[in-house]
Amino acid sequence: MPVASSLKVLVVDDQQTMRSxxxxxxxxxxxxxxxxxxxxxxxxxxxxxxxSHLIISDYNMPRxxxxxxxxxxxxxxxxxxxxxxxxxxxxxxELVQRAVQFxxxxxxxxxxxxxxxxxxxxxxxxxxx
Numbered sequence: 052m053p054v055a056s057s058l059k060v061l062v063v064d065d066q067q068t069m070r071s072x073x074x075x076x077x078x079x080x081x082x083x084x085x086x087x088x089x090x091x092x093x094x095x096x097x098x099x100x101x102x103s104h105l106i107i108s109d110y111n112m113p114r115x116x117x118x119x120x121x122x123x124x125x126x127x128x129x130x131x132x133x134x135x136x137x138x139x140x141x142x143x144x145e146l147v148q149r150a151v152q153f154x155x156x157x158x159x160x161x162x163x164x165x166x167x168x169x170x171x172x173x174x175x176x177x178x179x180x
Contacts, residue, residue, distance in 0.1 A: 055081035055172075055179040059102070062087045063094035063120060064109035064138065069161070073107055073138070076165040080172070080179060091115025095123050098130050105172070107159070110139040110146060118149060125154045134175045138163075 060082055062073045070087045077085050086103065088094040092115045094108060106124065110117040117137050124130050137150050137158040147158060156175045159168060173179055 056083045058082060058104045058176070059084040060086070060105045060107065061094060061097055061103040062107050063089075063091060063112070063117070065089050065112040066109070069109065069138070073168070076163075076168045079165050080169050091117065091120035091123070094120050098124065098133065099127070102130055103133065105134045105136065105175070107136045107138055110137055110141075110150075118146075118153065121150060121153050121155055136171055136175065 060077055062070050062085060064070045074085050086097060088097050090112045108117040108120050121135055124133055124135060134156045137155050138161060139146060139158060140161045150158060157171045159171050169179065
């Protein structure tokens with residue numbers, strides 16, 4: 052199983068505070084290679100430039116939202132298999148169903164704990180240690 056320190060993560064959220072919280076949680080879990088983008092368009096560009104193993108993306112963002120980013124990733128062959136966790140402040144069924152329909156691997160509801168972040172990532176990759 053992958054070790055956290057060997058996985059590359061891209062965090063996409065329009066709020067700097069939330070990106071910092073996710074980065075901090077990932078670092079506590081042993082992740083070292085963490086990139087950040089402020090919206091889905093920048094996130095997609097970043098993925099096309101240098102692939103990551105995991106995208107943790109907010110749902111609600113300007114320009115290209117998380118669902119749009121997920122659809123773009125799944126439609127682009129070289130990055131189609133990237134693990135994708137949707138970060139959202141609203142856990143309504145419709146959003147979750149649409150994300151599942153487009154191939155999301157998991158979702159994380161704000162606010163979250165480091166333990167919840169770990170569980171969501173381990174549900175996708177298996178044990179991190």
